Amino acid sequence: MADDGNRKQQQLDQYRVDSADTRYTTDQGVRVDDTDNSLSIGERGPTILEDFHFREKVMRFDHERIPERVVHARGSGAHGVFQVYESLAEYTCADFLCDPSLVTPVFVRFSTVAGSRGSADTVRDVRGFATKFFTRQGNYDLVGNNFPVFFVQDAIKFSDFVHSVKPEPHNEIPQAQSAHDTLWDFVQLQPETMHTIMWLMSDRAIPRSYRMMQGFGVHTFRLVNAEGRGTFCKFHWRPKLGTHSLVWDEVLRIQGNDPDFNRRDLWDAIENGDYPEWELGLQLVPEEDEHKFDFDLLDATKIIPEEEVPLRTVGKLTLNRNPENFFAETEQVAFCTANVVPGIDFTNDPLLQGRNFSYLDTQLLRLGGPNFQQIPINRAVAPVHNDNRDGFHQHMIHTSRTSYSKNSISGGCPATGVLSGDMTGVFRHYTERVEGEKIRKRSPSFGDHYSQATLFWNSMAPWEKDHIVKAFLFELGHVERRYIKEQVVDRLTNVDTGLAAHVAAGLGLPAPTAKGVNHGRSSPALSQADQPSSLATRKIAVLVSDHTDAEALYPVIQELENGKAICDVVAPHEGMAGPLSVDKQVSAASSVLYDAVLCTGGEGQADDGYAVQFVREAFKHGKAIGVLPDGEALLRAAALPGRQGVVEASTGDDFVQRFVDAVVRHRHYDRDVASFPA
Numbered sequence: 206m207a208d209d210g211n212r213k214q215q216q217l218d219q220y221r222v223d224s225a226d227t228r229y230t231t232d233q234g235v236r237v238d239d240t241d242n243s244l245s246i247g248e249r250g251p252t253i254l255e256d257f258h259f260r261e262k263v264m265r266f267d268h269e270r271i272p273e274r275v276v277h278a279r280g281s282g283a284h285g286v287f288q289v290y291e292s293l294a295e296y297t298c299a300d301f302l303c304d305p306s307l308v309t310p311v312f313v314r315f316s317t318v319a320g321s322r323g324s325a326d327t328v329r330d331v332r333g334f335a336t337k338f339f340t341r342q343g344n345y346d347l348v349g350n351n352f353p354v355f356f357v358q359d360a361i362k363f364s365d366f367v368h369s370v371k372p373e374p375h376n377e378i379p380q381a382q383s384a385h386d387t388l389w390d391f392v393q394l395q396p397e398t399m400h401t402i403m404w405l406m407s408d409r410a411i412p413r414s415y416r417m418m419q420g421f422g423v424h425t426f427r428l429v430n431a432e433g434r435g436t437f438c439k440f441h442w443r444p445k446l447g448t449h450s451l452v453w454d455e456v457l458r459i460q461g462n463d464p465d466f467n468r469r470d471l472w473d474a475i476e477n478g479d480y481p482e483w484e485l486g487l488q489l490v491p492e493e494d495e496h497k498f499d500f501d502l503l504d505a506t507k508i509i510p511e512e513e514v515p516l517r518t519v520g521k522l523t524l525n526r527n528p529e530n531f532f533a534e535t536e537q538v539a540f541c542t543a544n545v546v547p548g549i550d551f552t553n554d555p556l557l558q559g560r561n562f563s564y565l566d567t568q569l570l571r572l573g574g575p576n577f578q579q580i581p582i583n584r585a586v587a588p589v590h591n592d593n594r595d596g597f598h599q600h601m602i603h604t605s606r607t608s609y610s611k612n613s614i615s616g617g618c619p620a621t622g623v624l625s626g627d628m629t630g631v632f633r634h635y636t637e638r639v640e641g642e643k644i645r646k647r648s649p650s651f652g653d654h655y656s657q658a659t660l661f662w663n664s665m666a667p668w669e670k671d672h673i674v675k676a677f678l679f680e681l682g683h684v685e686r687r688y689i690k691e692q693v694v695d696r697l698t699n700v701d702t703g704l705a706a707h708v709a710a711g712l713g714l715p716a717p718t719a720k721g722v723n724h725g726r727s728s729p730a731l732s733q734a735d736q737p738s739s740l741a742t743r744k745i746a747v748l749v750s751d752h753t754d755a756e757a758l759y760p761v762i763q764e765l766e767n768g769k770a771i772c773d774v775v776a777p778h779e780g781m782a783g784p785l786s787v788d789k790q791v792s793a794a795s796s797v798l799y800d801a802v803l804c805t806g807g808e809g810q811a812d813d814g815y816a817v818q819f820v821r822e823a824f825k826h827g828k829a830i831g832v833l834p835d836g837e838a839l840l841r842a843a844a845l846p847g848r849q850g851v852v853e854a855s856t857g858d859d860f861v862q863r864f865v866d867a868v869v870r871h872r873h874y875d876r877d878v879a880s881f882p883a
């Protein structure tokens with residue numbers, strides 16, 4: 206088979222159905238004369254049971270829904286490829302990580318966690334980042350998140366956590382929100398949540414785009430090389446476009462303007478050929494260093510700071526194809542942490558061990574039986590042969606006369622490694638010596654719940670700290686029970702007294718007593734300040750009117766588009782604005798759907814409330830604002846309280862470059878917008 210990354214697509218080709226130039230039939234292939242009128246006795250008489258076409262059509266409709274994922278229900282997927290830069294054979298025998306010439310097909314699904322399938326994309330939440338690698342040695346699933354840590358340490362606490370963050374049981378309110386009593390009650394009683402809660406309150410929880418967020422395998426995994434030597438490993442995905450977030454006020458408005466904001470962004474980027482890319486980074490820890498850290502490597506509420514174990518960049522993931530059918534592909538894809546290939550193994554992380562059970566279990570319910578691996582999107586491209594048989598929806602016709610091992614009738618096939626004497630590509634569990642008493646007890650090495658929450662806080666830029674404080678205030682501001690707020694503030698004193706004091710002040714609670722717990726350490730890699738960034742795929746709204754100086758505007762748009770920015774011409778009406786073709790009418794557009802604004806249009810623009818609001822809102826949200834000479838009236842009308850990131854053509858001749866620099870900054874967080882109403 207070719208190793209050009211197309212193996213999965215070639216496999217899917219045989220299942221694709223193209224209805225172009227076809228005739229309408231029943232599911233049995235019988236042609237249908239009319240699908241608009243049911244069979245009845247007389248024109249106004251009763252419908253009759255004999256109408257097999259109607260019965261089939263309505264039955265199929267009644268059965269269209271399957272249970273949505275109990276978590277990560279809302280998601281978006283894409284196909285792509287992965288390629289390793291250099292051989293990692295020193296650490297692993299996984300062939301997709303050892304052969305740089307191999308292009309491995311993948312399917313990736315991004316998701317939010319708490320909301321249901323129809324909830325908005327831009328909510329404060331963790332994002333799922335699940336990758337299925339269709340390797341020649343079988344499917345490998347890296348089912349990660351965009352945070353490197355998790356809320357609980359042991360899988361037995363997962364349902365408690367999820368029940369607390371889901372809508373409350375009596376009225377199913379609120380949807381896709383952590384801002385309510387039960388989540389914060391759980392948090393105050395379960396201090397192990399605190400590190401991940403800091404991430405949840407940070408801008409990481411509101412990514413600008415799936416294309417601009419990191420991914421993490423979270424757990425410490427184990428790579429195993431051909432000699433059977435293990436190396437601990439943390440997986441990281443690093444977006445080529447840098448890690449960037451929205452601002453909270455923007456998030457609230459996007460939910461109304463475009464609930465599919467992240468889904469659409471991913472889809473459009475791939476359709477436009479702007480294929481999202483991530484680099485795979487590994488943190489590798491020799492087994493002998495297992496106990497060298499001041500936390501337990503098996504504790505999923507901890508990171509290994511990159512300053513202690515640097516990331517080794519080993520390969521690249523590119524998403525280059527949208528699914529053709531959302532249900533068939535994105536909804537039916539079934540990830541499982543237990544899907545590993547030779548060379549990748551587990552550790553005794555109790556969260557990971559529990560997940561290995563849960564994912565298989567959940568697919569049985571969700572996809573209706575044990576043959577879900579045969580659904581096209583889930584099929585391995587590696588050959589599959591075993592003695593598993595039957596069950597609901599068995600698609601294969603196994604012609605063998607035996608379905609047991611060992612057998613002599615079928616020549617001993619399919620033969621295991623041991624029976625065939627051929628151990629090539631065989632998965633062999635890592636040999637680990639384990640002994641101990643059967644106990645229900647958390648290891649004391651899992652006991653420090655605050656040091657890394659403090660590390661995270663200390664690593665934030667001032668504006669990131671400000672956003673975290675405001676997030677706590679928003680969240681706890683929605684909590685009804687005062688004692689829960691007090692308890693959360695008390696927990697925060699174990700992270701940083703200053704943080705606790707700011708939150709307490711905002712909530713009108715007494716100032717907490719200083720505990721002097723802050724160890725003063727930081728990990729600069731945790732901050733989102735100074736991220737790589739580019740103009741490519743940035744969305745820029747060009748505000749125009751019928752009086753825009755088009756001759757001045759054309760070259761500016763041209764230069765921005767040369768840099769792969771996406772410019773939308775936004776005008777008071779659709780159609781043409783002078784010689785300019787309009788993409789969006791201003792009342793149907795919103796600044797929150799763009800990264801930057803370019804102002805033009807002459808004096809009249811100052812009287813267009815939508816245009817003025819557009820600019821003010823963009824300013825409030827830290828976005829770059831470019832002003833061509835005929836945009837000065839609009840700028841004046843917006844009465845902005847500062848000039849950071851506001852670039853005027855009248856103040857120099859390198860306007861486009863200055864504007865591009867301002868856009869590439871992503872957001873101008875240094876603006877003082879606290880007292881500025883959008």
Ligand code: HDE
Nearest residue numbers: 274277314333334335349350355360363423556563564567
């Ligand atoms: Fe999941 N998780 N999870 N999770 N998770 C599911 O599997 C579970 C955890 C993650 O796009 C479910 O197919 C347990 C950590 C992603 O289809 C379920 C525990 C991380 C997705 C499940 C965790 C994740 C899921 C629901 C605690 C990051 C979406 C539907 C031990 C490393 C995959 C499904 C997709 C989905 C169980 C914790 C990531 C119920 C028991 C930690 C990205 O099986």
